[in-house]
Amino acid sequence: MSQSETLKIVIVGHVDHGKSTLIGRLFYDTGSIPEARRQEIAATCKAQGRPFEFAYLMDALEEERVQNITIDTASSFFSTSRRRYVIIDAPGHKQFLKNMITGAASADAAILLVDGTEGVREQTKRHAHVLSLLGIRQVVVAVNKLDMIDYDRQRFQEVENDIRAFLHSLHIVPAHVIPISAREGENMAGRQGHTPWYAGPTILEALDAFGDVRGDATLPLRLPVQDVYTWDGRRIYAGRVETGEIRQGDEVIFQPSGKVTRVKSVEKWREPGLERAGAGECVGITTEDELFVERGEIIARLQQAPIRTREFRASIFWLADTPFRAGATYTIKLATAEVQAVAVDIEERLDSSTLEVIGRHEPELQPTEVGTVLFSLKTPLAVDRYGENVRTGRFVIQDSLQIGGGGTIQTVEGDADRAVRRFSLDDFQVGADGARVVDLSLERNGVELDVTPGFLDHLSAGNRLIVRLRDPVQIEPVALLAYEHNLGFVFSRDRDRVNVVLYRERDGGAEARAAA
Numbered sequence: 450m451s452q453s454e455t456l457k458i459v460i461v462g463h464v465d466h467g468k469s470t471l472i473g474r475l476f477y478d479t480g481s482i483p484e485a486r487r488q489e490i491a492a493t494c495k496a497q498g499r500p501f502e503f504a505y506l507m508d509a510l511e512e513e514r515v516q517n518i519t520i521d522t523a524s525s526f527f528s529t530s531r532r533r534y535v536i537i538d539a540p541g542h543k544q545f546l547k548n549m550i551t552g553a554a555s556a557d558a559a560i561l562l563v564d565g566t567e568g569v570r571e572q573t574k575r576h577a578h579v580l581s582l583l584g585i586r587q588v589v590v591a592v593n594k595l596d597m598i599d600y601d602r603q604r605f606q607e608v609e610n611d612i613r614a615f616l617h618s619l620h621i622v623p624a625h626v627i628p629i630s631a632r633e634g635e636n637m638a639g640r641q642g643h644t645p646w647y648a649g650p651t652i653l654e655a656l657d658a659f660g661d662v663r664g665d666a667t668l669p670l671r672l673p674v675q676d677v678y679t680w681d682g683r684r685i686y687a688g689r690v691e692t693g694e695i696r697q698g699d700e701v702i703f704q705p706s707g708k709v710t711r712v713k714s715v716e717k718w719r720e721p722g723l724e725r726a727g728a729g730e731c732v733g734i735t736t737e738d739e740l741f742v743e744r745g746e747i748i749a750r751l752q753q754a755p756i757r758t759r760e761f762r763a764s765i766f767w768l769a770d771t772p773f774r775a776g777a778t779y780t781i782k783l784a785t786a787e788v789q790a791v792a793v794d795i796e797e798r799l800d801s802s803t804l805e806v807i808g809r810h811e812p813e814l815q816p817t818e819v820g821t822v823l824f825s826l827k828t829p830l831a832v833d834r835y836g837e838n839v840r841t842g843r844f845v846i847q848d849s850l851q852i853g854g855g856g857t858i859q860t861v862e863g864d865a866d867r868a869v870r871r872f873s874l875d876d877f878q879v880g881a882d883g884a885r886v887v888d889l890s891l892e893r894n895g896v897e898l899d900v901t902p903g904f905l906d907h908l909s910a911g912n913r914l915i916v917r918l919r920d921p922v923q924i925e926p927v928a929l930l931a932y933e934h935n936l937g938f939v940f941s942r943d944r945d946r947v948n949v950v951l952y953r954e955r956d957g958g959a960e961a962r963a964a965a
Contacts, residue, residue, distance in 0.1 A: 454532045454533070454729075455532065455533045455534065455535055455729075456532055456533075456534055456535070456557050456558060456656070456659060457534075457535045457536075457556045457557045457558070458534055458535070458536045458556060458557070458558050458559065458560060458656065459536075459556035459558075459559045459560075459580075459585070460472055460536065460559070460560050460562060461559060461560070461561055461562070461576035461577075461579070461580065462561055462562030462563060462572070462573055462576060463562075463563075463564065463567075463570045463572040463573050463576075465564065465567075467562060467564065467593045467594060467631050467632075468562050470593075470631040470632055471560070471562060471591065471593065471629075471631040471637075471652075472536055473631075474631045474632070474634060474637050474638075475527055475536070475637065475638070475652070475653070476527050478634065478637055478638035478639070478653075479527045479528060479529060479638065479653070481526065481527035481528065529653055529656070529657055530657075531657040532657070534656065556585055557585075557587065557659075558585065558587035558588065558589075558656070558659045559580050559585050559587070559588045559589075560588075560589050560590075560591055560652070560656075561573070561576065561577060561580070561588055561589070561590045561591070561612070561616075561623070562590075562591050562593055563590060563591070563592050563593065563608055563612055564592075564593055564594050565592045565593060565594050565595045565597075565598060565601075565604060565605060565608055565628070566594050566597050566598055566604075568607070568608050568611060569608065569611045569612050569615060573612070574615060575817060577612075577615060577616060577619060577621065578619060578766060578819060579766050579855070580619075580621065581619035581620065581621055582764050582765070582766050582819075582843070582855060582856055582857050584835040584836075584839035584842060584843050584857050585839070586621070586839070586920070587624065587659045587660065588616070588621055588623045588624065589623060589624050589625050589626075589627065589652070589655045589656070589659075590609075590612055590613075590616075590623045590625070590626040590627065591627050591629050591631075591652060592605055592608050592609065592612075592626060592627065592628050592629065593629050593630065593631055594630065594631075594632075595628050595629065595630050595635065595643075595644070596630035596632065596633045596635065596643070600628070600630075600635070600643045600644050602644075602646050605628045609626045612626065613626065620922065622920060622921050622922065624655060624658065624659070625649050625650055625655045627647075627649060627650070627651070627652060627655060628644050628647050629652060630643070636651045636652065637651060637652050637653065638651060638652070638653045639651060667890075667891040668692035668693050668728075668838055669692065669693050669749060669750065669753035669838065670690070670692065670693035670694060670695055670699075670701070670748065670749050670750050670753065671690070671691045671692045671693060671747055671748075671749060671755065671784075671833075671838060671840060671841050672688050672689070672690050672691065672695055672732075672734075672747065672748040672749070673688050673689070673691060673745070673746070673747050673748075673784035673785040673786070673841075674686050674687070674688045674703075674742065674743070674744055674745065674746045674747070674748065674785060675687050675688040675689065675744060675785050676688075676744055677742065677743065677744070678733070683735050684735065684736075684739055684740070685716070685733040685734070685735055686733065686734050686735075686736070686742070686748065687731070687732070687733040688731070688732070688748070688785065689729070689730065689731045689732075690726050690727060690728050690729065690730050690731075690732065691728060691784065691840040691841065692728050692838060692840055692841075693727075693728060693750075694725050694726060694727040694728065695712060695715060695725065695726055695732070695734065695748070696712065696715070696724060696725040697712055697713070697714060697715055697723075697724055697725070698711060698712060699711065699712045699750060700750065700751045701736075701748050701749060701750060701751065702748075702749055702750070702751045702754050703740065703742050703746045703747070703748055704746065704747050704749060704754055704755050704756075704757050704831035705746070705747075705757040705758075705829035705830055705831045706742055706746055707757065708738075708740050708742060709751060710736040710737055710738040710740060711736065711737045711738075712734050712735075712736060712737075713734075713735045713736055713737050714734065714735045715732055715733075715734055716732060716733045716734070716735070717730075717731070717732055717733070734748070744785050744786075745784075745785050745786030745787065745788075746786075746831070747784060747786075747831040747841065749831075754831075755831040755832055755833050755838075755841055756831070756832055756833065756861045757829050757830075757831055758826070758829065758830060758832060758861045758862050759825065759826045759827075759828075759829050759830070759862070760793075760823070760824065760825050760826065760861075760862040761823075761824055761826075761832060761858050761859075761860065761861045761862065762796070762821065762822070762823050762824075762858075762859050762860045762861075763821070763822055763824060763844070763856040763857060763858050763859055764819065764820070764821055764822075764856055764857055764859055765814075765819070765820055765821075765822050765846065765854050765855065765856035766817075766818075766819050766854050766855055766856065767814045767815070767816060767817070767818055767819075767820065767846075767853065767854040768816060768817065768852070768853060768854045768855075769816060769848050769851060769852075769853035769854065770816060771816075771848070772813035772814060772815055772816070773792065773795070773813060773814040773818075773820070773822075773846075773848075773853065773854065774792065774812065774813045775792050775793070775794060775795045775811070775812050775813065776791065776792065776793075777791070777792055778790065778791050778792075778827075779792065779846050779847065779848055779853065780846070780847035780848075781824065781826070781830070781844050781845075781846060781847075782844060782845045782846075782847055783830065783832060783841065783843075783844040783845075784840070784841055786830055786831070787847075788826050788827065788828050788830050789826070789827040789828070790824040790825065790826045790827065791824065791825045791827070792822050792823075792824060793822075793823045793824065793825045794810060794822070794823045795810065795811045795812070795813070795814060795820050795821075795822050796809065796810060796820075796821045796822065796823060797809055797820060797821040798811040798814055798818060798819075798820050799818070799819040799820060799821075800818070800819075821859070822856070832858050832861060833858070834858050834859065834860065834861060835857035835858050835859070842857055842858045843855065843856065843857045843858070844856060844857075844858070870892060870896055870897070871896070871897045871898075871899055872887065872889065872896055872897070872898055872899065873899045873901060874887060874898060874899065874900055874901055874904040874914065875901045875903050875904060877914070880915065884912075884913060884914075884915055885907065885912070885913075885914050885915065886914075886915045886916075886917060887914060887915070887916045887917070888917045889916060889917060889918050889919065889923055890917045890918060890919045891919070892919060892923070896923065896926055897926065898926055898927065898930050900930065900934060905934065905953075908936065908951065908952055908953035909953050911953075912952075913950050913951065913952045914950070914951045914952075915948055915949070915950055915951075916948070916949040916950075916951065917947075917948055917949075918947040918948070918949060920947065921947055923947070924940065924947065924949065927949050927951070930951075931951060935953075935954070936951050936952065936953060936954065937951070937952050937953070937954040938950060938951050938952070
């Protein structure tokens with residue numbers, strides 16, 4: 450097990466679809482529950498005249514045990530041979546959505562739970578929308594309670610088709626849709642033999658296949674300043690590296706102030722002489738120049754800085770009891786920064802269950818509604834579009850002293866030139882087997898592929914080109930290129946990434962097309 454890698458997983462779904470039971474089963478199957486706790490739960494169930502409830506292994510409040518609901522966002526830990534997990538159980542009741550978004554806002558991945566007997570419900574769709582708004586891309590769907598319908602394959606397929614269609618409309622591609630029985634343990638940590646027709650991973654195997662988004666070294670450096678200390682005559686800027694890495698000697702910029710300097714030292718408590726620090730590590734840095742900056746600044750490399758802006762457009766999910774109003778002022782909390790912002794225009798109002806636009810340029814959003822909102826900030830803020838960097842592209846909205854909602858940044862004033870990047874197909878690497886490889890897996894935005902004579906000649910000579918993609922969303926420009934230039938292509942899945950092989954079809958390919 451990697452001692453340094455921890456993944457935060459949020460469990461979401463309808464209130465009665467079995468989230469706490471699923472979590473309790475995970476704790477039980479991974480040996481993460483002390484025997485004394487198990488005996489306590491067994492005694493509680495016996496006193497209530499119930500069979501043993503795995504849900505009570507997660508539920509920490511006596512009120513939950515009496516009412517048989519989960520009323521707060523709770524988090525706990527379990528481990529596999531791969532890594533340690535922080536797992537968040539988010540409430541499913543409509544009135545507890547505020548707690549759900551608080552938990553999901555810090556998650557790296559999600560399990561979306563669906564009852565196989567009931568199918569996709571309104572609350573399922575609302576929670577899926579929150580995952581989309583918060584930029585959580587690593588999602589596995591668990592279709593639960595199949596033991597109640599004798600593990601009916603046809604019913605599972607119907608639910609799988611429904612949830613995939615809705616998630617695709619949110620631009621979420623689930624890594625897996627898994628048939629389970631949390632109560633019986635089918636396809637949780639192991640296979641009980643009730644679903645011989647299913648060849649995919651168990652829940653634990655699917656979780657272990659997720660990447661560590663905090664440790665993704667391919668993302669640009671983002672180190673929000675938590676605090677500034679003065680010690681031994683030095684100014685130390687402290688915070689957690691959200692993405693990327695920081696090294697001694699790096700030329701960095703503090704945004705939104707725009708101050709530029711070089712990193713003199715990277716330090717931890719009792720470890721003053723570090724060469725580097727990576728995502729997820731809490732560090733302090735000193736700089737060659739003494740800069741007067743405050744909490745809320747983001748440290749980044751000069752050539753890969755976040756955008757300094759006073760205006761952005763965002764998708765938001767509103768959760769407060771009172772409406773979200775155009776023209777009102779709210780507090781935007783992004784990373785360690787807090788700024789006042791005016792909701793200039795509610796450009797679109799959407800039904801969160803159907804995603805249909807039900808109004809444009811509306812005066813307000815009602816609780817649990819979704820909208821596209823243009824914000825004007827009273828002071829500058831450093832941000833990324835959430836498609837570029839989830840950690841600095843999502844935010845929480847505070848109304849007075851209450852968390853009112855959350856959202857993701859879609860467009861930023863002045864960033865239009867960052868939306869699409871062009872790639873020449875002559876810019877390739879050579880793989881271990883000698884094959885040419887174009888790697889797009891590091892790209893967070895749209896791409897355009899430029900065809901060159903050298904590329905076409907390479908394929909015409911009987912060679913192939915491998916295109917590595919971050920996720921299936923990037924297939925479209927590759928498929929369009931193949932169509933426009935009469936190329937064949939095949940693709941394969943490598944965990945959650947995709948490899949596409951392009952080749953020039955010969956006579957056999959022409960005959961196959963003619964036959965089709």
